[in-house]
Structures are given as structure tokens and as C-alpha cells.
């Protein structure tokens with residue numbers, strides 16, 4: 001039996017429920033339709049996805065007045081571990097596969113589901129929520145802000161000459177399936193611990209990633225080729241239509257692995273372009289004699305963050321400078337509004353507490369969430385008019401929130 005979690009009002013036939021196991025084919029079919037996909041996830045993928053969803057919570061809305069009581073809305077989350085400034089890993093509520101049928105859109109169903117999801121996140125004392133967004137205008141009202149960005153690049157191999165000479169042995173090899181299974185998840189985990197914003201992929205995610213099922217490519221696109229290095233790997237496929245290499249994962253724990261792997265990727269014979277998604281501060285252009293060999297074709301807001309527990313979340317990360325400020329945080333959606341004193345030490349640690357003291361700065365929770373990983377700076381937000389306060393306080397908050405590298409997530413979920 002499904003479990004009603006809020007009794008529909010007597011006149012409201014739209015019931016918010018937890019789904020039954022047998023509802024999953026319907027859930028994935030309506031998600032595929034809402035996301036304008038050609039077809040739902042195939043069987044194996046569906047089972048893995050359902051298991052992943054089972055680690056968190058799923059809500060659906062059922063239209064009880066229509067024949068067959070169809071599901072018309074879905075929202076789910078599962079735990080997503082994200083590296084925060086300083087190297088700590090926070091378990092976040094990863095919101096995913098949110099959809100409302102076109103027949104029921106703009107009637108408040110998304111808001112209703114997220115109100116329930118938010119209640120669950122608070123009940124489970126999760127410090128942060130994360131998502132990868134289909135559109136940029138939806139989630140700010142719920143306290144999310146874009147927090148980690150990527151550059152979508154195209155490299156022209158014929159123009160990509162490295163400043164340093166190629167080593168006698170490239171230290172990179174193609175990996176077979178056993179080697180992929182043996183080395184790739186461990187290298188990814190090492191990398192994720194070292195990169196702010198990175199998602200440490202739980203073990204249960206890897207079978208689907210490594211299976212590289214055919215629905216992830218079209219008839220002209222190859223399967224994934226894995227290039228393996230002791231301290232990194234790159235997975236790419238070839239689009240035979242235009243002889244392009246499409247890099248899926250690029251993971252380098254050391255600068256040497258970064259150079260060695262890119263040297264192979266830019267040396268692929270018969271390939272006219274290499275496309276990849278890289279950190280906005282990636283050193284690749286600077287390693288080449290002609291930086292224009294790397295063209296930036298786009299910038300994506302790859303990870304959105306919502307601070308759920310201001311005290312806990314701000315204490316999880318480290319800071320660039322000592323300081324003491326009271327932040328007045330506003331929140332139109334949840335229960336996060338209030339004044340918080342943030343005190344940071346020379347060692348980068350912080351203590352945070354609610355306070356009645358006068359505020360130095362005022363900002364909303366989505367703005368604070370965008371600042372959290374360092375992907376958007378305090379001075380950028382202040383220049384955009386989204387932080388209120390004296391210049392000295394803004395300068396101090398800038399120094400406190402300063403990070404040494406741009407956050408990068410590298411995983412879509």
C-alpha cells in the first residue's frame with residue numbers, strides 16, 4: 001500500500017504520497033516524458049536508479065480523481081557527498097528527477113513536493129541540499145543558488161602544442177574492463193577529496209557509469225575509452241560524424257597526470273576536435289604555447305547548493321581569513337531566516353551561532369548558498385546588489401570566504 005503523508009483536502013484530488021515499488025516504471029515514464037527524453041531508463045538502469053533513490057526519499061502526487069489514479073508529479077533525493085572548502089565531505093540531499101506532468105503544471109505541485117522534501121531534510125539534519133538544474137529560473141525561490149561552474153571547451157588538437165616536451169614514455173595506457181573496475185573508482189575518490197565541489201560517487205553509482213549502456217549514445221558514437229594514469233584517468237567517446245572526441249570524465253589528482261592525459265587526448269590521430277567540461281580555472285590553456293587552442297564555448301552552472309542548516313553548514317567549511325561578522329539571512333521558503341554570528345580563526349576554522357546582535361551584512365539564503373563553495377565571490381554578489389552592508393564588512397567577508405581554487409563537481413545527477 002502507498003502511504004499517504006498529507007491527507008488531501010476534501011476537495012483536492014491531488015494526493016501527496018510515498019510510492020510503492022511497483023510504481024517505478026510509471027515514475028520513470030512520466031519523468032522521461034517531462035524531461036523530453038526519447039524513452040525511459042532501461043531495466044537494469046531503472047533498478048540501479050530505484051536503489052539509489054531508496055537511500056533517500058521519493059514523493060509523488062497522484063491524481064485520485066482521474067481514471068487509473070495516475071502519478072502526475074515526482075520528486076526525489078538521495079545522499080550526495082560533496083567536498084567543501086578545506087577538504088571536508090558533507091553529505092548533502094541531492095535533489096533529482098523532479099517533474100510535473102504538463103497537464104498539471106503551474107498549479108503549485110513542485111512547491112508542494114519541495115515543501116515535503118525540505119521537511120524531510122530538516123528532520124534528517126542534513127546541512128546542505130544540492131541539485132543539477134534543468135533550467136536556471138526555478139530553484140532560487142527555494143533557497144538554492146548556483147555554486148560550482150564549468151567551462152565547456154573545444155580543443156583543436158593541431159593547435160595544441162605543450163610548452164613542455166613530451167616524455168619518453170607517456171605513462172598513460174588504455175584500460176581494459178578489469179582495470180577500469182579496479183582503478184577508476186579509487187582514483188575518482190582520491191580526486192574528489194582534493195577538489196572543492198567534487199562529488200564522491202557512492203559505490204552504488206559506479207555499475208551504471210561503467211556499464212556505459214547504449215542508451216547513453218547514438219548509433220554514430222562509440223563506447224567509452226578509458227585512458228589510465230597512476231594519478232588520473234580520462235574517459236572519452238568518439239562521435240564518428242565529425243571525428244570529435246567527447247570527454248566524459250577527466251580526473252587528474254596531480255599536475256603531471258593532468259598534462260600526461262591531456263597530451264594523449266590532444267594527440268588522438270584523425271580527431272579534429274576534443275570537447276570537455278573543465279573547471280573554470282583549469283590550467284590547460286596555460287600549459288599550451290597557443291592558449292587559443294582551447295576555446296570556451298559555454299559556461300554551465302553545474303552544481304546548485306542550498307544551505308539547510310546555516311550553523312552546521314558554515315562550520316563545515318574552512319575560511320581564508322580570521323574575522324567576526326553578523327549575517328542577517330532572509331529565507332522566504334524555509335526556516336533559515338535569522339541573524340548568525342560567523343567567527344573565523346587564523347587556522348581557517350569557524351564558529352557560528354544564532355544571535356540577536358545587530359547585523360553587519362544582509363543577504364538571502366540563496367545568495368549565501370552561492371557563496372558557500374567559493375564559485376561566486378562576495379565582491380561579485382555585492383556588486384550585483386545582493387549583499388547589503390558597509391564596504392568594510394563586505395571586504396572582511398570577501399577575505400573570509402576566499403578560496404584557492406574554483407569549485408568543480410564533475411558529476412551530473
Ligand SMILES: CC(=O)SCCNC(=O)CCNC(=O)[C@H](O)C(C)(C)COP(=O)(O)OP(=O)(O)OC[C@H]1O[C@@H](n2cnc3c(N)ncnc32)[C@H](O)[C@@H]1OP(=O)(O)O
Pocket residue numbers: 034035095096097098099100101104105106107108109110111112131132133134135137138141
Ligand atoms: C533537480 C531537478 O530535477 S531539475 C529538473 C526540473 N524538472 C524539469 O525541468 C522537467 C520539466 N518541467 C517540469 O516538470 C515542471 O515544469 C517543473 C517541475 C519545473 C515545475 O513544476 P510546477 O508544478 O509547474 O511548479 P509550481 O507550480 O509548483 O511552481 C512553483 C514556483 O516555481 C515557478 N516555476 C515553475 N517552473 C518554472 C520554470 N521553469 N522557470 C521559472 N519558474 C518556474 C512558478 O512560477 C512558481 O513560482 P512561485 O511559487 O514563486 O509563484
